[in-house]
Amino acid sequence: MDIxxxxxxxxxxxxxxxxxLLYGTVGEILNEKxxxxxxxxxxxxxxxxxxxxLIGCSTxxxxxxxxxxxxxxxLCGLLFAFLTVTxxxxxxxxxxxxxTFGLAVYFFIGRGLGDKFPKLAxxxxxxxxxxxxxxxxxxxxxxxGKALFxxxxxxxxxxxxxxxxxxxxxxxxxxxxxxxxxENPGAADSAGINITAxxxxxxxxxxxxxxxxxxYLSLYMGGxxxxxxxxxxxxxxxAIALVxxxxxxxxxxxxxxxxxxxxxxxxxxxxxxxxxMPFLSFLSKIPTELYSALPFIITxxxxxxxxxxxxxxxxxxxxxxxxxxxxxx
Amino acid sequence: xxxxxxxxxxxxxxxxxxxGALTALTGCNGETENEGFLVGAIYINSxxxxxxxxxxxxxxxxxAMKELGMNPDTQLxxxxxxxxNNQQVTNAIDALAGQGCQLIIGISFGYGDAMxxxxxxxxxxxxxxxxxxxxxxxxxxxxxxxxxxxxxxxxYQARYLSGIAAxxxxxxxxxVGYVAAFGTEYAETCSGINAFALGVQAVxxxxxxxxxxxxxxxxxxxxxxxxxxxxxxxxxxxxxxxDSAQPQIVAQEKGIFGCGYNSxxxxxxxxxxxxxxxxxxxxxYKLAIDTAMNDPENYMEKVTNYYGGxxxxxxxxxxxxxxxxxxxxxxxxKVRDLIVSGKWDVFTDVKLSFDAEGNIVKTKSPLLKADGTxxxxxxxxxxxxxxxxxxxxxxxx
Numbered sequence: 001m002d003i004x005x006x007x008x009x010x011x012x013x014x015x016x017x018x019x020x021l022l023y024g025t026v027g028e029i030l031n032e033k034x035x036x037x038x039x040x041x042x043x044x045x046x047x048x049x050x051x052x053x054l055i056g057c058s059t060x061x062x063x064x065x066x067x068x069x070x071x072x073x074x075l076c077g078l079l080f081a082f083l084t085v086t087x088x089x090x091x092x093x094x095x096x097x098x099x100t101f102g103l104a105v106y107f108f109i110g111r112g113l114g115d116k117f118p119k120l121a122x123x124x125x126x127x128x129x130x131x132x133x134x135x136x137x138x139x140x141x142x143x144x145g146k147a148l149f150x151x152x153x154x155x156x157x158x159x160x161x162x163x164x165x166x167x168x169x170x171x172x173x174x175x176x177x178x179x180x181x182x183e184n185p186g187a188a189d190s191a192g193i194n195i196t197a198x199x200x201x202x203x204x205x206x207x208x209x210x211x212x213x214x215x216y217l218s219l220y221m222g223g224x225x226x227x228x229x230x231x232x233x234x235x236x237x238x239a240i241a242l243v244x245x246x247x248x249x250x251x252x253x254x255x256x257x258x259x260x261x262x263x264x265x266x267x268x269x270x271x272x273x274x275x276x277m278p279f280l281s282f283l284s285k286i287p288t289e290l291y292s293a294l295p296f297i298i299t300x301x302x303x304x305x306x307x308x309x310x311x312x313x314x315x316x317x318x319x320x321x322x323x324x325x326x327x328x329x
Numbered sequence: 330x331x332x333x334x335x336x337x338x339x340x341x342x343x344x345x346x347x348x349g350a351l352t353a354l355t356g357c358n359g360e361t362e363n364e365g366f367l368v369g370a371i372y373i374n375s376x377x378x379x380x381x382x383x384x385x386x387x388x389x390x391x392x393a394m395k396e397l398g399m400n401p402d403t404q405l406x407x408x409x410x411x412x413x414n415n416q417q418v419t420n421a422i423d424a425l426a427g428q429g430c431q432l433i434i435g436i437s438f439g440y441g442d443a444m445x446x447x448x449x450x451x452x453x454x455x456x457x458x459x460x461x462x463x464x465x466x467x468x469x470x471x472x473x474x475x476x477x478x479x480x481x482x483x484x485y486q487a488r489y490l491s492g493i494a495a496x497x498x499x500x501x502x503x504x505v506g507y508v509a510a511f512g513t514e515y516a517e518t519c520s521g522i523n524a525f526a527l528g529v530q531a532v533x534x535x536x537x538x539x540x541x542x543x544x545x546x547x548x549x550x551x552x553x554x555x556x557x558x559x560x561x562x563x564x565x566x567x568x569x570x571x572d573s574a575q576p577q578i579v580a581q582e583k584g585i586f587g588c589g590y591n592s593x594x595x596x597x598x599x600x601x602x603x604x605x606x607x608x609x610x611x612x613x614y615k616l617a618i619d620t621a622m623n624d625p626e627n628y629m630e631k632v633t634n635y636y637g638g639x640x641x642x643x644x645x646x647x648x649x650x651x652x653x654x655x656x657x658x659x660x661x662x663k664v665r666d667l668i669v670s671g672k673w674d675v676f677t678d679v680k681l682s683f684d685a686e687g688n689i690v691k692t693k694s695p696l697l698k699a700d701g702t703x704x705x706x707x708x709x710x711x712x713x714x715x716x717x718x719x720x721x722x723x724x725x726x
Binding site for chain 1: 374375377378379380381383384539541542543544545547548549550551553554555557558559561562563572573574575578579582596597725726
């Protein structure tokens, strides 16, 4: 294997292994920008993925699967919004509850189906719709060709959603309203913005996007349900950290995903790198445990840096995690 | 007249009733010993799992009890989702003992200390404890007040057979990948990798076995990624010592071959899967439950610290899939017969190979470690507890 091919495979792996993080992160940014700290990402991704996968298999249609995953994720968001916006419950507690709930539903459905759990191979057009696309000449460019132009369509969908969300928040009037609600709901309310409607819309859209991330993972894992582990496997928690790393900017989250992905992927991808570049063989002398810990060490460092850094570019919504109740103003 | 009739009727009723009672009694008699006996089990995962380690044990216990004419619904008491934490294991043992279980099974390695402590308590002297994959037993010391044994199997024999299937699929001198939860840290994974590699080398002497260690049990995402990378660097067959079927699914996607583990994974990877080393836990559970129920006094003499293999049927390989040629199947069958006969075993200084007619050829040659030094004598203790090196031809990436 030559160096160009190895680097190409490495970049391909970084993107294809970690793109679900981007779905989770963008969904969470939409939630947080409207002032709602939603810690239920892990559970919403799990249950959204399960719902989308089962709908995709039973209809043999990627479109139905995407819609299903978005709706199932959005329903979790509706529950979260009802409890925290309408009933004013504590966001942290409800978020954690949604995670527990989502994971439990995931296992309940998967184990309940048992041997009847649908196999991806039985839904050929659903399976094919996930397969990597071939963009002809673009896909043949050395190093980056396969990595950038020969991914699954759902990878491009994630990037498109991130860009749309970034433009929406930064450049549109509706996005300004969302930011106003997240920064100072009292002032936004005085300006005539319907706080409840903005929060509901953002939470439901954001959680729907998380559901799409779950669907990506279900297909990435070949639709194979294991009784004791989830497809999300902790990615939902990393997504919450990535929001801070990306400074609440969806487009920055694309690059954040690649950087986090690099550390996630190094452990397994080093096989290919060493094969092409023997001088990297020191990578295999590093204990596996350190590789497993790397993403979490990076997350901790990111959290420390971002809490120290308090300059004017800090995009954290001021009213994050706080419920808005007009009469208490 | 009326009185006489009534008396006659009453007598008839009495006869019928006593007959009924008698049959009921005799019916009971056949099963009384078995019906009163309760088996307790402590599981690491859920009893409702539909694949994996806990599932395999649960199926084994249920099957063994049915074979012994017992009813698992009423006679098997389970505490599941018990982490490897002494207090929680102790609580589980207390709960099972409180329900009257006379045999308590612990399936996970980390239950050992708590089970040993319970087996030393005088109040539990009428309960037999049995511990999977453990190293302690009541044969070790006089402190124990009851029978406490451990059990495990010669899965390396099955891995050797799957290695033959893999070695014949790879090209001569090609690469064979192995996704392993752990490598040389545990003798269990280490001896499995080595036995597999020796099986590969019996038919493909220059093949390279490349191990990717994950450092964790049950991380299906990593298991998938490791398999993808092994395929990327040119491995033609992917074997595994991890829980999920992801390595086999990857082999299917990449158009190469694979050997699963724990269960027949052919349905997950119909065009890729060759065969999988599997456990028949029911073989042991039948022996243990039967002895604990009918001959508890001699439990330790009869069951001892159990270490069954192909011969006992405790380990085996799953049925060879359509991807395995008849020639391969014949070679595997010959080696299996040889191991079952007891005339040869994997970790000895006799190497197997095949001549042109497919007959086994034995050559005397010392077992070499990856660094080229001789491994020396490999007995059961080495295989079970102390093995911490790879054999020649194995490398870890």
